[in-house]
Amino acid sequence: MHPNMSFEQAPPISVPYRFFLTAPLFGIAAGLLLALTGADALGSRWTGEALALTHLMVAGFMLQAMCGALLQFIPVAAGGNIWRPSLVAGVVHPALIVGVVLLVSGFLAVPGSAFVAGAGLIVAALSGYVAVVGFALFRAPVQSATIVALRVAVLALVVTYGLGFTLAQGLRGSYGVSLIEVTHVHAAWGLGGWSLLLLSGVSYYVVPMFQLTPPYPVWLGRLLPWGLLAVLLVWATQLLRPASEAYSWVLLAGLLLAGTFAAVTLRLQARRRRRVPDVTLTFFRGGMASLLAIVAAGIAVALAPTFAGSQRGALLIGMLALVGLFVSVITGMLYKIVPFLNWLHLQRLGGLTVLPPNMKQMIPERAMVGQMRLHFAALAALLVAVAWPPLTSVAGLLFAASCAWLEWNLLSGVRVYLDFRDRIRAADACHAP
Amino acid sequence: MSSQRVIDGRDMQPPEPLELTLAALDTLPPDGEIVLLLYCQPHPLYQILRRNGYAWTESMQADGTTEIHIRKA
Numbered sequence: 001m002h003p004n005m006s007f008e009q010a011p012p013i014s015v016p017y018r019f020f021l022t023a024p025l026f027g028i029a030a031g032l033l034l035a036l037t038g039a040d041a042l043g044s045r046w047t048g049e050a051l052a053l054t055h056l057m058v059a060g061f062m063l064q065a066m067c068g069a070l071l072q073f074i075p076v077a078a079g080g081n082i083w084r085p086s087l088v089a090g091v092v093h094p095a096l097i098v099g100v101v102l103l104v105s106g107f108l109a110v111p112g113s114a115f116v117a118g119a120g121l122i123v124a125a126l127s128g129y130v131a132v133v134g135f136a137l138f139r140a141p142v143q144s145a146t147i148v149a150l151r152v153a154v155l156a157l158v159v160t161y162g163l164g165f166t167l168a169q170g171l172r173g174s175y176g177v178s179l180i181e182v183t184h185v186h187a188a189w190g191l192g193g194w195s196l197l198l199l200s201g202v203s204y205y206v207v208p209m210f211q212l213t214p215p216y217p218v219w220l221g222r223l224l225p226w227g228l229l230a231v232l233l234v235w236a237t238q239l240l241r242p243a244s245e246a247y248s249w250v251l252l253a254g255l256l257l258a259g260t261f262a263a264v265t266l267r268l269q270a271r272r273r274r275r276v277p278d279v280t281l282t283f284f285r286g287g288m289a290s291l292l293a294i295v296a297a298g299i300a301v302a303l304a305p306t307f308a309g310s311q312r313g314a315l316l317i318g319m320l321a322l323v324g325l326f327v328s329v330i331t332g333m334l335y336k337i338v339p340f341l342n343w344l345h346l347q348r349l350g351g352l353t354v355l356p357p358n359m360k361q362m363i364p365e366r367a368m369v370g371q372m373r374l375h376f377a378a379l380a381a382l383l384v385a386v387a388w389p390p391l392t393s394v395a396g397l398l399f400a401a402s403c404a405w406l407e408w409n410l411l412s413g414v415r416v417y418l419d420f421r422d423r424i425r426a427a428d429a430c431h432a433p
Numbered sequence: 434m435s436s437q438r439v440i441d442g443r444d445m446q447p448p449e450p451l452e453l454t455l456a457a458l459d460t461l462p463p464d465g466e467i468v469l470l471l472y473c474q475p476h477p478l479y480q481i482l483r484r485n486g487y488a489w490t491e492s493m494q495a496d497g498t499t500e501i502h503i504r505k506a
Contacts (some may be wrong), residue, residue, distance in 0.1 A: 209473070210446055273444045343448050344477055347455075352485050357454060359448060 003177045011077050011085035013345045017414060018070025018093050020334055024407040026060025026100070027327065031378075031400025038396075039389030045318060052107035057322045058190060059100045059122065061403075066198055067092065070133055070150070070342070077205050078147050081134035088132050095125035103168070112172075116279045119168035130154055144220025149201030152225040152427055156193025156232065160186060181243065185236045188377050192254055193232050199329060199335045200224055200261055208322040210336050211281050212267040220264055227257045248302040255302070259295035262288040283332025286376060289322025315386045323379050323399065331375065333404055335368050346417065350424045357420060371405040378402045390413045436465045443472055443498060451478050454503070458470040458487070474499055 030053050034041055041049035072088060074080040082088065099121035106115025134154050140147055164188035170179050204216045231254040237317050238247055266288050269281060339362035346356035381395035436458055441451025450471055457467050462500075478501075482489055482496070488506040491499055 212444060212446065274446070340447060347448075347451070347477075347481070352455060352458065352481070355452075358452070359446075 009087075010344070011071055011082060013341055013417065015085045015089040016068040016072040016337075018089060019071075020063045020338065020350075021407065021410055021414070022093065023061045023064040023068075023330070023334075024095060024403040024410065026056050026064065027403030027413070028149070028400045028407070029060070029104075030056035031396045031403060032397070034396030035393045035400065036396075039385075042315055042389055042392055045314050048107045048109075050315075054318065054322070055085045055100065055104055055107065057327070058195075059096070062195060062322070062326050062330065063096065063100075064093075065334065066195070067096070067129060067335070069202065069337070070198070072135050072337070073149070073202060073205075074133065074140065074150070074400060078137070078142045078144070078150075080140035082136045082144075083132050087127065089258055090130075092115065092125045092129045095121050099125060106168075116172060118166050122204065123161050123165045124158065124177045130158055134224050144204070145203045145216070145218070148221065149197045149204065149225045153197035153201060153230050156189045156229075159232075159236075160190040160194050163189065178239075181238050185239055188235050188254070188403075191364050192258065193226060195326055196258060196261070197225055197228060199326070202333070203261075203265060205409055206333065206336065207265065207268060207284070207342040209283070210340075211269060211278065212273045214271055216264065216418060218269065220261065224257060224261055228254060229380045251298060252302045255295045255298040259292055262291040262295070270396045277316050280332040280336045283328045283335070283373060287325045287329035287332070290328065290379075294320045294325065312386055316383065319366065319382045319386060323382055328375065328379075334406070334410060335363060338410055339363055342413060342417045342420075349421060354424050354427055357416065362416050363409050367405075367409050367412070371402060371409055374398065374402040374405060436462055437468060438465070439468045439470070441470045441472065443470055448477075451481075452478070454478060455481070458485075458503070461503075461505065463505060465504070469501040469503065471499050472497055475501070 033049065033056065037049045041047060044050065045054075068089075071082060071085050075082055077087075091208055099118045102114050102118025103122065104118075105113065106118060134151075137147060137151050137154060163182055167179065167186060170182065183422060197393050204221060207213055208215045231250055234245065234250050235254070266285065269285060269288075272281075293318055297313060297320070301313055301317070339359045342362045343356050343359055350356060378395060378398035378401070381391055381398050385391040385395040438461075440450060440453050440457065442453070445453075450469060454467060454469055461467060469478075479489070484501060486506050487503055489501055489503045491501045493499055
């Protein structure tokens with residue numbers, strides 16, 4: 001599973017960057033909302049505030065970063081041809097923003113027509129996105145573990161937003177659906193299917209390439225997508241039959257698969273060939289440690305009914321998954337992807353006459369390390385706040401601040417790109433006949 | 434006698450091998466050769482070489498190393 005990279009079909013740099021720069025803004029909104037609502041938000045995962053916070057993170061922060069990354073990743077890593085990426089990004093990106101804002105507003109107020117309109121806008125945007133990305137993925141010339149994982153991930157995204165739309169109708173009382181079971185299946189397909197499989201597929205590619213580790217074992221690339229798909233399909237049968245103890249074992253199987261991915265990743269990182277400090281590596285390790293903690297907490301949920309009934313247990317797992325795992329890993333990847341894309345695009349513009357700045361000059365190392373420390377401090381505060389609610393507002397402010405710093409760091413990378421691009425253009429103009 | 438410069442990029446983070454190779458192209462004598470060792474096929478580099486009049490050959494070693502020989506076309 002050693003990576004090869006094609007750059008012939010890469011989209012314009014604005015395509016991924018518009019998504020990447022939007023993602024932290026939703027994180028800031030989530031942190032501020034948590035700070036404003038305080039302990040009430042974490043009283044239960046079913047409060048309107050908790051649902052709003054969850055969707056600011058998953059449909060705001062995570063979905064923006066993931067949609068942008070896939071539009072860049074599929075052509076470059078898989079050779080897949082994305083149909084008119086600028087047009088797709090130009091439609092999907094604003095539609096997702098408006099859709100998520102309407103959805104979250106609906107959670108915070110009474111779910112009304114704007115709430116369903118928001119859900120509908122997200123479904124419409126993602127349907128168009130999935131059509132384009134899915135077509136590129138299924139026609140991709142490269143057949144690798146990454147592609148298999150991404151294909152199943154995109155399928156899981158369809159199930160996730162389909163069930164999400166059903167839930168939105170159900171919350172308005174339009175359908176007689178069992179909201180709790182549909183929510184369980186919706187969350188599992190979104191986090192365990194779409195998010196985790198996308199993360200694994202991209203990891204097979206970027207971890208060996210940027211962290212200089214041995215390649216992921218071939219068996220993991222085969223086991224994870226099909227194993228998780230099987231688990232998610234069995235998990236979904238609770239929509240058709242009464243819940244039973246057997247579903248605890250299904251949850252356990254899914255958690256063990258996820259834990260295997262985390263353990264293999266940590267093992268590969270321990271065997272990396274170049275042992276130098278690296279922000280992305282630390283973010284990844286924090287993410288994988290969070291995933292192992294989720295597995296441990298999930299096993300407790302599966303085996304101990306008293307813990308399963310505990311709202312605090314569910315909130316703890318939610319914090320570990322959204323902030324500990326996904327925000328950590330996404331941030332770590334952004335700190336590698338943005339400087340790398342800057343370099344490649346500037347190199348393409350400048351040719352051999354104007355060499356781009358060094359990768360390390362794109363985003364200052366000290367700023368990335370500082371933001372990383374703040375992020376992990378915010379994560380620790382959020383986890384403590386689950387057990388000790390008076391800390392909730394402070395934890396929210398810390399998280400908002402870490403996302404604001406991430407945004408600033410990404411913008412500084414973009415400024416370097418724009419400055420150097422303008423210098424190349426000025427040099428070209430001087431040499432024009 | 435032609436000169437040869439070896440760049441072992443196997444333990445470098447991207448795009449460091451590309452940066453070193455592009456810098457080496459600047460000082461490559463007409464009969465010189467750059468040998469680049471990597472664990473992947475650097476398609477972005479191939480596009481740069483193609484656009485700027487360089488020729489290259491690549492071979493895969495038993496340990497998974499891709500050995501790329503670059504010369505002026």
